[in-house]
Amino acid sequence: MNRYREISMNNDPNSLLRAYHQRTKHHFERYAAGPGSLDWDAQPDPFRTWKGTRWYSLPRESPAREIPWSALADARPPEPFDTASLSAFLRLSVAITAWKEYGGNRWALRAHPSSGNLHPSETWVIAYWVEGLADGLYHYQCRDHTVEWRAETLTASDLPGLWLGFSSIPWREAWKYGERAFRYCQLDMGHVLAAVAHAAALFGWRARLVNLSPEAVAHCLGTDRGEDYAGVEAEEAEAIVALQTEETDTVPAPPLEWDEWSGLPSLLDPKPLYRWPVIETAAVASRGGLPPALAGEAGSAPASRPVVDNPADNPTDNPLATQVLLQRRSAQAFDGRSTLPAATFRRILASLLPSSAAPVWRLWNSAPRVHPALLVHRVEGLPAGLYLLPRSEAGLAELGAALRPEFEWLPADAELPLYRLLAARAERTARNLSCHQDIAAMSAFTLMFIAEFDAPIEANPAAYRHLHWEAGMLGHCATLEAEAAGWRGTGIGCFFDDADHELLGLADTRWQVIYHFAIGMPVDDPRLLTLPAYE
Numbered sequence: 108m109n110r111y112r113e114i115s116m117n118n119d120p121n122s123l124l125r126a127y128h129q130r131t132k133h134h135f136e137r138y139a140a141g142p143g144s145l146d147w148d149a150q151p152d153p154f155r156t157w158k159g160t161r162w163y164s165l166p167r168e169s170p171a172r173e174i175p176w177s178a179l180a181d182a183r184p185p186e187p188f189d190t191a192s193l194s195a196f197l198r199l200s201v202a203i204t205a206w207k208e209y210g211g212n213r214w215a216l217r218a219h220p221s222s223g224n225l226h227p228s229e230t231w232v233i234a235y236w237v238e239g240l241a242d243g244l245y246h247y248q249c250r251d252h253t254v255e256w257r258a259e260t261l262t263a264s265d266l267p268g269l270w271l272g273f274s275s276i277p278w279r280e281a282w283k284y285g286e287r288a289f290r291y292c293q294l295d296m297g298h299v300l301a302a303v304a305h306a307a308a309l310f311g312w313r314a315r316l317v318n319l320s321p322e323a324v325a326h327c328l329g330t331d332r333g334e335d336y337a338g339v340e341a342e343e344a345e346a347i348v349a350l351q352t353e354e355t356d357t358v359p360a361p362p363l364e365w366d367e368w369s370g371l372p373s374l375l376d377p378k379p380l381y382r383w384p385v386i387e388t389a390a391v392a393s394r395g396g397l398p399p400a401l402a403g404e405a406g407s408a409p410a411s412r413p414v415v416d417n418p419a420d421n422p423t424d425n426p427l428a429t430q431v432l433l434q435r436r437s438a439q440a441f442d443g444r445s446t447l448p449a450a451t452f453r454r455i456l457a458s459l460l461p462s463s464a465a466p467v468w469r470l471w472n473s474a475p476r477v478h479p480a481l482l483v484h485r486v487e488g489l490p491a492g493l494y495l496l497p498r499s500e501a502g503l504a505e506l507g508a509a510l511r512p513e514f515e516w517l518p519a520d521a522e523l524p525l526y527r528l529l530a531a532r533a534e535r536t537a538r539n540l541s542c543h544q545d546i547a548a549m550s551a552f553t554l555m556f557i558a559e560f561d562a563p564i565e566a567n568p569a570a571y572r573h574l575h576w577e578a579g580m581l582g583h584c585a586t587l588e589a590e591a592a593g594w595r596g597t598g599i600g601c602f603f604d605d606a607d608h609e610l611l612g613l614a615d616t617r618w619q620v621i622y623h624f625a626i627g628m629p630v631d632d633p634r635l636l637t638l639p640a641y642e
């Protein structure tokens with residue numbers, strides 16, 4: 108039985124998704140539907156394993172590359188595909204980076220953040236001529252840093268190839284967050300894709316999305332195999348990324364048919380207390396192809412970059428890239444005092460522009476559709492207030508027409524497209540809008556990502572996912588750039604949607620805020636014990 112093809116649609120995907128978005132908004136007086144109570148002991152297993160199949164341990168050495176953060180995007184000779192490079196690459200992108208312990212509880216942190224640390228995304232490895240690994244499809248088991256054999260092919264390829272596939276297990280997220288969880292899965296996926304693109308650059312590889320139909324992605328990863336998933340939580344196929352060692356126009360496609368399958372997935376939650384069927388509706392409605400530029404073009408290196416201070420000028424401000432990727436954490440609290448230096452602020456903003464060197468913008472090189480608004484609290488040389496960083500000329504023009512007419516649109520930087528909309532202290536506003544969370548007020552600044560909404564989703568319902576990916580990618584660039592400079596970021600998935608829109612003057616759904624992100628000076632919790640990932 109093919110579960111994937113069986114789901115029927117009663118309505119058009121566009122209106123289903125708009126309805127999903129509407130009903131999963133948080134309001135001051137009412138949160139989106141979620142579980143009434145939580146039993147943390149009943150949390151679904153954060154690690155899926157595949158039983159009844161062979162598995163291979165990956166090398167456990169810490170990934171070491173002597174490349175400074177400022178040189179991450181520089182061209183370098185590609186490393187060969189072998190188990191050592193694959194292991195290091197996974198460690199820097201999707202693996203566990205540390206265990207934390209407190210009061211008898213232990214939990215793992217990974218190279219990318221995840222809403223509630225619930226990690227809905229699963230990683231797949233497709234290997235051809237990867238030295239030390241038989242050709243085939245593997246599930247990456249990040250708890251033990253192993254790959255579990257899932258499928259093999261009898262068709263030999265003469266070219267080496269390495270792909271990562273991604274799927275989401277929405278239940279992991281829905282268990283805690285209810286109906287809004289599908290949004291979080293997609294924001295997480297944006298973080299994952301950015302983490303992969305950044306890590307790939309260290310190996311001289313370029314990460315590129317493969318343009319396949321959603322059915323082909325599900326088929327390639329085997330997530331459409333209803334009989335294998337019978338009685339356990341479904342996985343929603345998301346994307347396949349090719350790792351390229353050479354600059355070519357075409358993105359190599361992975362094998363789409365496998366000859367032999369093995370293994371069965373573990374059950375994550377034996378006693379689910381709730382059901383949120385609207386999540387599956389949103390997942391099915393948002394299946395579709397990539398946006399046009401990604402579907403067609405090679406994506407070249409950006410032409411011109413804004414001038415920002417180079418951290419290479421100051422070695423203490425320029426740690427090793429591996430260190431930045433491995434030490435990335437979300438701040439749980441900010442100090443509410445420190446002023447972010449102007450140079451760091453400008454580097455963070457520059458990394459969000461499509462012209463920046465941040466490797467993710469070569470993976471995601473379609474026209475920008477998500478634009479950051481900033482609630483600035485403590486940034487050197489910048490009055491507190493509301494700012495906008497349109498990421499394209501079109502974004503500037505269209506948001507100029509859409510936002511509150513009384514905004515001042517004062518250019519606030521000589522190089523970056525930063526505009527001050529309103530000068531005002533905004534801590535209380537930021538806290539209120541972000542579900543009353545202190546991090547939004549105690550940060551140096553808090554971002555609100557505004558997405559062009561109705562038009563892209565009408566043109567292609569898969570844009571519902573892609574807009575969230577883009578926002579997740581933006582958050583990831585900001586957090587890494589902050590981390591490199593000794594500051595830190597935290598994603599904020601909980602915010603009052605329409606209160607944001609009221610502040611910005613957005614009266615309809617042509618634009619929607621889909622993510623918040625705070626950057627500041629972290630305050631660490633000394634009670635938490637940190638343990639190594641695998642060593």
Ligand SMILES: Cc1cc2nc3c(=O)[nH]c(=O)nc-3n(C[C@H](O)[C@H](O)[C@H](O)COP(=O)(O)O)c2cc1C
Pocket residue numbers: 216217219220221222223224291294295298435436437438439544546597598599600601
């Ligand atoms: C999409 C998304 C939404 C998040 N929302 C919140 C939030 O509303 N409040 C918060 O304190 N942290 C939030 N976080 C941060 C996570 O709690 C954090 O990433 C997770 O606990 C893992 O910790 P780490 O990032 O240090 O690895 C969010 C993270 C992501 C990726």
